[in-house]
Amino acid sequence: MRVQHSTLASVEEALRAQVSGVKEQRLPETRRAHVASSMEDHRPIVPQNSDTSDQPLPNLQPRHQELIPTPFGPIKPWAELPWPIKTYFFLAIISLLCVLGLTISNLVQQSNEDSTVSLIQLIGVVFCIYYVTRGILQENRQELIVFVLSILLEMIRSIVNFSVLSKDVKPDIQPRFIVILLVGLFHVVCALSLVLGQNMMAFRVGGALESLQLQYNMLSLCFSLLTFDLQAQLCLTVLVLFSGLYKISAPHTIILVIGLVWAFLKVTIGILAIIKELKPLVWIFLLQNLPEVAYLVYLLYKVVVDWGSGGSYTLEAAAVTGSFISVVIKSVLFWSLYRVYRSFGQGLRERMFSSYGRIDS
Known part of the structure; x- marks a missing residue:
């Protein structure tokens, strides 16, 4: 009886050892399955609010119009x-x-x-x-x-x-x-x-490229100087024709009237040269300024010769000041036109007159 009891005890211990070994082998598998199931769970960690539809959407419209x-x-x-x-x-x-x-x-x-x-x-x-x-x-x-x-x-x-x-x-x-x-x-x-x-106009036309922004600023300066030059020419012509600054002959009067038409024609050619980026028109515009510069020199000579003959120095001072301003305007205009001339064909014209200043063009 004692032998049978000891045999049964040894068999029971062997079965317990086998069961514990099976549990130890299955434990990592269950852990891996639990980790995999947790990774496959797509539920958000932070609970979502069901009232998100009531929140205002961000304004994604462009800040500026075309x-x-x-x-x-x-x-x-x-x-x-x-x-x-x-x-x-x-x-x-x-x-x-x-x-x-x-x-x-x-x-x-x-x-x-x-x-x-x-x-x-x-x-x-x-x-x-x-x-x-x-x-x-x-x-x-x-x-x-x-x-x-x-x-x-x-x-x-x-x-x-x-x-x-x-x-x-x-x-x-x-x-x-x-x-x-x-x-x-x-x-x-x-x-x-x-x-x-x-x-923001230079940025809106030229975009983020600083070179195009600089080209636009130079082109805008040229447009303004063309207008300033036209105004100076008109004022000087009026001063010479109607003020009695000095006696002018009939041929001189005809030259001044032709000079008015010449000034408008010159400005028109200058604008077309800049807009169309036509280099031959730029040279024509420069040549058109030569007679005006020559007349300014002649006007200053006449004013100096007849200085104070009319008893008033107001008109003489106005003529000298107007001539000086006109020369300064032309000098800055030639400098800016040279900068614009060098930038022809680099894409600014397309952005200004084709895409109308859209940044995404």
């Missing part, structure tokens, strides 16, 4: 302008139109010298309307600067005229004088704020 193509380059659409700039634009145009009307009404009531100054002022007001329009819609800083300078010159002229008036006339002119100063100061402050503000 630019509008014009013969002078792309401009911003009217709807893109903020209301303060729209308000100032309306005020600027209305005030300039009022000055234009007053200048025209006063032309027939003034002496020869005063009528010449008023006629030059009339030309300046017309160009200022163009400057403020293009300066706001195209973010053209140099034309806004010229607009500010024109307003400052008008304010200085009003101060000088008011200071030389007699005491009997000053009370009648004083209200208009104060209005001119206040409106002029308002324009100067607003225009300078636009000049010092952010300018």
